[in-house]
Amino acid sequence: MRGGWTFAASVPDKGIAPLLEGLDADDRFIHVPCTREEEAVGLCAGAAFAGGQGVLLTQNSGIGNTVNALTSLIEFYDLPLLILVSQRGGEGERIAAQRPMGRATRPILAACGVSAAEVTDADGLENTISRAARERVAAIANPAAWAKILA
Amino acid sequence: MKRHEAVRHLSAALPEHLVVCYAGAACEELFAGGDEDRFLYILGSMGLSSSIGLGLALTARRPVLAFEGDGSLLMNLGTLVTTAQRAPGGFVLAIVDNGQHASTGGQKTATAEGVDVGALARASGWRDVRAFSTIEEIDRGARSLSGDGATLVHLKVQPGDGPRRVVDVAPAELAARAKRASA
Numbered sequence: 418m419r420g421g422w423t424f425a426a427s428v429p430d431k432g433i434a435p436l437l438e439g440l441d442a443d444d445r446f447i448h449v450p451c452t453r454e455e456e457a458v459g460l461c462a463g464a465a466f467a468g469g470q471g472v473l474l475t476q477n478s479g480i481g482n483t484v485n486a487l488t489s490l491i492e493f494y495d496l497p498l499l500i501l502v503s504q505r506g507g508e509g510e511r512i513a514a515q516r517p518m519g520r521a522t523r524p525i526l527a528a529c530g531v532s533a534a535e536v537t538d539a540d541g542l543e544n545t546i547s548r549a550a551r552e553r554v555a556a557i558a559n560p561a562a563w564a565k566i567l568a
Numbered sequence: 569m570k571r572h573e574a575v576r577h578l579s580a581a582l583p584e585h586l587v588v589c590y591a592g593a594a595c596e597e598l599f600a601g602g603d604e605d606r607f608l609y610i611l612g613s614m615g616l617s618s619s620i621g622l623g624l625a626l627t628a629r630r631p632v633l634a635f636e637g638d639g640s641l642l643m644n645l646g647t648l649v650t651t652a653q654r655a656p657g658g659f660v661l662a663i664v665d666n667g668q669h670a671s672t673g674g675q676k677t678a679t680a681e682g683v684d685v686g687a688l689a690r691a692s693g694w695r696d697v698r699a700f701s702t703i704e705e706i707d708r709g710a711r712s713l714s715g716d717g718a719t720l721v722h723l724k725v726q727p728g729d730g731p732r733r734v735v736d737v738a739p740a741e742l743a744a745r746a747k748r749a750s751a
Contacts (some may be wrong), residue, residue: 447626462616463624466608494609494742563729
C-alpha cells in the first residue's frame with residue numbers, strides 16, 4: 418500500500434478476500450479483522466490519533482454500519498481515512514437484498530464527508546490512494562473489478 | 569467509589585499510559601479533575617473508545633489505557649473479541665460499570681440485571697481479567713499490572729456524577745496532542 422497506509426481494519430468480503438490474505442501475509446502491515454464495520458472505523462481512528470493512516474476494507478453493505486463513526490469521530494477530529502469497498506447490488510446482482518444498499522452506498526458516503534471514486538483497474542486504485550492524502554475517499558469496485566485489480 | 573474517582577485513580581496509577589476516555593459525563597469529569605496532554609477525550613461515537621484504544625495501542629510507542637462505560641461496552645460487545653485477539657502488551661481496557669446509562673437519563677443497563685462483565689471478557693478470550701471496586705484496590709492492583717499482555721479491568725462503581733466541565737479543547741488540538749503524546 419503506497420503512501421503510508423499501513424494500518425488496516427476489515428470485515429470480510431469475497432471480492433477483497435485475496436487482499437485480506439495479502440495483508441495478513443505481509444509484515445509491513447498491521448491488519449485487524451473486526452466484528453463490525455463501525456468498530457473497524459474506531460480502530461483506524463486510533464491508528465490515526467497515533468500518527469498512522471488507517472484503511473477500512475469492507476463490503477458496501479458495511480458502510481451502513483459506519484455512519485456515526487464517520488461523522489462524530491473521523492470528521493469531527495479531521496482524521497485521515499481510506500476506504501476500500503467491495504460493491505454489491507449492481508448490474509447482474511443475484512441477491513435482491515443487496516440492491517437497496519447498493520443504491521444507498523454513495524449518498525451515505527457523501528453525507529458523511531467521504532468522496533466516492535469508482536475504480537475499475539489498478540491505475541484507478543493508485544489514483545484514489547493518492548487522493549486519500551488530501552481528502553477522505555472510498556475506492557469502490559465491484560467484484561469483477563477487484564478480481565482484475567488483484568489478479 | 570464513583571465513576572470520576574475510578575477514572576482519575578486508575579489514570580494516575582498508570583502515568584506512562586495514553587488515556588482514552590469515553591463520551592459523556594466521563595470525559596467532562598476527567599477534564600474537570602485536571603487536564604493532561606496524554607488524555608484523549610472521545611466526545612462522540614459511543615461504544616468506540618475501546619476500538620480507538622486498540623488502534624492507538626497497535627500504533628503508538630506508549631502503552632494505552634482505554635476507558636469504556638458499561639452501556640457503551642454493551643453497544644459494541646464485539647470489541648471484547650477483537651481486542652482480546654490482538655491484546656497488545658500493556659493495553660488496559662477498563663470497563664467503568666455503574667449499571668446505568670448515566671449520560672442519557674440513568675436508564676438501567678443489563679449489568680444491573682446480572683450480566684457479568686468479567687465473565688463476558690473471559691469468554692471472549694481475555695486471559696487477565698481484574699475487578700476493582702475501591703480506590704485502594706485500584707492503587708494496589710495497578711501496581712501488579714504487567715506490561716506483557718493486555719488486561720481487562722472491571723471497575724464496579726456507584727452511580728452518580730463528580731464535578732464536570734465541558735471539554736473546550738478544539739478537536740484538532742486533541743488529535744494533534746494525541747499524536748505528540750504517542751511518539
